[in-house]
Amino acid sequence: MTGRTADLMMNAxxxxxxxxxxxxxxxxxxxxxxxxxxxxxxxxxxxILRRAVAEKRNFIICREHPFYLHGGxxxxxxxxGLEAALKDDPVVQAKRQLINANxxxxxxYGAAWxxxxxxxxxxxxxxxxxxxxxxxxxxxxxxxxxxDVPRTTVAALARIAAEKLKANSCRTIGDPxxxxxxxxxxxxxxxxxxxxxxxxxxxxIDGLIAxxxxxxxxxxxxxxxxxDLRATGRRITALIVGYGPSQDPGCEDLAKFVRTVFPNQPVxxxxxxxxxxxx
Amino acid sequence: MTRRxxxxxxxxxxxxxxxxxxxxxxVVARIKEKLAAEGVVWGPSSFDGFHLGxxxxxxxxxxxxxxxxxxxxxxxAASGKNLVISHESTWWDGFDPYESLINDPVCRAKVQFxxxxxMVVWRIHDHWHRRKPDPIFIGLAKKLGWADYxxxxxxxxxxxxxxxxxxxxxxHIQNRLGTKNVVVVGARDxxxxxxxxxxxxxxxVLPSLRLYDVALVGETPxxxxxxxxxxxxxxxxxxxxxxxxxEALEExxxxxxxxxxxxLVPELPVEFVPAGDxxxxxxxxxx
Numbered sequence: 001m002t003g004r005t006a007d008l009m010m011n012a013x014x015x016x017x018x019x020x021x022x023x024x025x026x027x028x029x030x031x032x033x034x035x036x037x038x039x040x041x042x043x044x045x046x047x048i049l050r051r052a053v054a055e056k057r058n059f060i061i062c063r064e065h066p067f068y069l070h071g072g073x074x075x076x077x078x079x080x081g082l083e084a085a086l087k088d089d090p091v092v093q094a095k096r097q098l099i100n101a102n103x104x105x106x107x108x109y110g111a112a113w114x115x116x117x118x119x120x121x122x123x124x125x126x127x128x129x130x131x132x133x134x135x136x137x138x139x140x141x142x143x144x145x146x147x148d149v150p151r152t153t154v155a156a157l158a159r160i161a162a163e164k165l166k167a168n169s170c171r172t173i174g175d176p177x178x179x180x181x182x183x184x185x186x187x188x189x190x191x192x193x194x195x196x197x198x199x200x201x202x203x204x205i206d207g208l209i210a211x212x213x214x215x216x217x218x219x220x221x222x223x224x225x226x227x228d229l230r231a232t233g234r235r236i237t238a239l240i241v242g243y244g245p246s247q248d249p250g251c252e253d254l255a256k257f258v259r260t261v262f263p264n265q266p267v268x269x270x271x272x273x274x275x276x277x278x279x
Numbered sequence: 280m281t282r283r284x285x286x287x288x289x290x291x292x293x294x295x296x297x298x299x300x301x302x303x304x305x306v307v308a309r310i311k312e313k314l315a316a317e318g319v320v321w322g323p324s325s326f327d328g329f330h331l332g333x334x335x336x337x338x339x340x341x342x343x344x345x346x347x348x349x350x351x352x353x354x355x356a357a358s359g360k361n362l363v364i365s366h367e368s369t370w371w372d373g374f375d376p377y378e379s380l381i382n383d384p385v386c387r388a389k390v391q392f393x394x395x396x397x398m399v400v401w402r403i404h405d406h407w408h409r410r411k412p413d414p415i416f417i418g419l420a421k422k423l424g425w426a427d428y429x430x431x432x433x434x435x436x437x438x439x440x441x442x443x444x445x446x447x448x449x450x451h452i453q454n455r456l457g458t459k460n461v462v463v464v465g466a467r468d469x470x471x472x473x474x475x476x477x478x479x480x481x482x483x484v485l486p487s488l489r490l491y492d493v494a495l496v497g498e499t500p501x502x503x504x505x506x507x508x509x510x511x512x513x514x515x516x517x518x519x520x521x522x523x524x525x526e527a528l529e530e531x532x533x534x535x536x537x538x539x540x541x542x543l544v545p546e547l548p549v550e551f552v553p554a555g556d557x558x559x560x561x562x563x564x565x566x
Contacts, residue, residue: 043506046513068481068503082482082503089485091511169462171558189500193371197383212501213558221371223498223525223557224346225385228371231349232388240558243501275464275509276501276522278560279449 003105004031006038006059006262013261016112022071024112028096029105035059037266040255042247044106046095048270053102057268061258063110063247066099067092071111113254119145121187121250128164128249129157129209131185144186144199151181154207154237161209167245169276171213173226174237180207187211187246190222190238200229200236208238211246245274301546303362303399304334306341309543314406324405330369331390332399338362341547343537345530346554347400349389354552356396363400363552364540366407366415366533367525407536414539416476418531423455425474435486437475445469445519448493456527459560464508465493465519474521476528481507484520493519497528524556 007025010016037057041048043064052060064070067086086092099106113120122145123133133145149157155176161167182205189212190196200208213223226238248271255269307329311321331347340360344351347365355363370377370386380386392398408415412431420429420438428438443451446467453461475487477496481503487494488511496504499522508520530553537551 043502045506046510050513064502064506068507070500070502082480085482085485091507091514091516094514095510169560171460171462171560173557173559176559194379194383197380197385213498221368224348224367225371227346227557228349228385228389231353232385244505275505276462277464277467278459278462279446279453 001035001262001265002032003029003035003059003107006035007031007107009261010061010107010109010258011112013257014109014112014116016109016115022111023065023069024108024110027106027108028066028099029058030100030103031105033058033103033105035105035262035265037268038258038262039268039270040251040258041270042244042251042272045272046098048272049095049098049102049104049106051270052104053098055268057266058102058104059265060104060106061254062106062108063113063251063254065108066095066106109254113250113257114143118143120253121247122185124250124253125165125187125209125211125246126185129160129185130164131183133185142195142199143188144184144195146202146205147183147185149180149183149207151179154178154180154239157183157207157209157239158241161239161241161245165241165245165248166271166274167241168274169242169278171240172237173213173223173240174230176237178206178235178237180237183207183209185209187250188243189213190226193222193225196222196225203234206236208236210238210240212243213240242274242276244272248272300337300339301544302335303329303332303338303401306338306362306544306547307334307401310403310540313539313543314410317410319406319409321406326368326404327402327406330365330400330402331363331393332397334399334401336361336397336399338399338547341537341540341544341549342552343533343540343549344552344554345526345533347402348554349385349392351552351554352389352392352396352398352400356392356398358550358552360548360550360552361396361398363398364533364536365400365402366404366529366536368402369400403536407532413532414535415529415532418533418535419476419528422531423452435475435477435490437473437487437491439473440471442470442472445471445493445521447471448474448519449521452495452521452523456523456556458523458527458556458558460524460527460556460558462522463519464505464522465512466517469493469517469519471519479525480504488518488520492517493521495521495523495528497523497525524558526554527556530554 039057131147158170342355342360420426473491475491534551
């Protein structure tokens, strides 16, 4: 099975139209290479690629792009100019060489996975934190999930996140001593603010657990919207666990799905550690 | 003082007060005139202009701020100031459209608060950045205590600081900006002599990273900037990135704006109202 064939099988399984999704599908490597083994991860970092070489997993399935091209709703702001800026970049060149020299293939199925199972990443994050998401309607296409939380403080939730997600840089918006009884859990960024507003429409929700503050399409749109929500008198506090740590658990679920697509291939999930720290 | 004299004096003061009061448009006209005298001629901008309220509203006082959050509007109103001059957006998006959230309760509350308190928000983003040197980053340099080390002319702008480790850089920034919200990627013992200042996205971080030891950035997307720096380090480069909030990076430039405005509108009280760092680091409150 070549990379090209594997890509066709993944898209068929995900029901993913090949024309949609920015920077998706084959991102690096020769698609005619024979697949020797599959590794699934949040980001195909240099460390992950070296591990792939060592463990003979030459087909890398990831959420993020190997050359940092995330894309987004507002392409002009987030990624505009980045492709050009990275054209002769030494880090990109060295990474590409690592991929090509070792006959690796890097395939991204971020948007495809989200379109296939919109709640999957957030539900996996919730479960990783020991929470159980409410059931959702089949027609509900929101990314976030809602969980009832045994009455606890945001600071306590942050400690759980730091331990379970190995998240080094948890931050809060609002009082960490505030209690949470119902939380919206949202892997990735809180943007766009319109979707965040919809997700938090239940006034009983008093906590938001998210990956990033909200910088994909608006520098701080969702952050300042959330601050304004609090200023209206709504008792709600946010816990921001970090983008990568929020996406890692869902990638384990993606790996389980990939095993169903390729039952005859070895498929591993490799966590990607949080590189950040706070002095 | 007789009762008649008292009433007459109050009447005179009220008349003088009314005469001294200016509309928001008149304040803005003075600002544009002064900017033009400094070489910043008012021109096209997708951002700058009135974003809330009636420009003909009579102004009781001016609050400069970085982020015109509802909390900032409330504090400005409480101190009797109904013109907020902001650097960032009122409606949570760079381009300030609010049609998509017109039925959102938060949006409605903000509109209603503005109407009830006859508030006006006027945004100056691009034109404030166009002053030379850029007051936004001069404000940061002063706040960091690194003004003497700052090269605001040559791009990318940067600091050439006495050598310290990346961890020491992070702690210095925490102490000077009064926030623990300083998130770092890189080796703690990295020797740092140069720090480039950047905006937000990876394309703006790259020029600094290529030339300097560390890039200082305001709330960057982690999925590209963190991953780039992580890979650069794995490939043997000695680099780091320090992320602070958008507010902590830029709001000091609006403190400068308040001082710049005071002699321009001596009739009105002018005050800097900080938006403050939205983020807290959870471990500070662990108990």
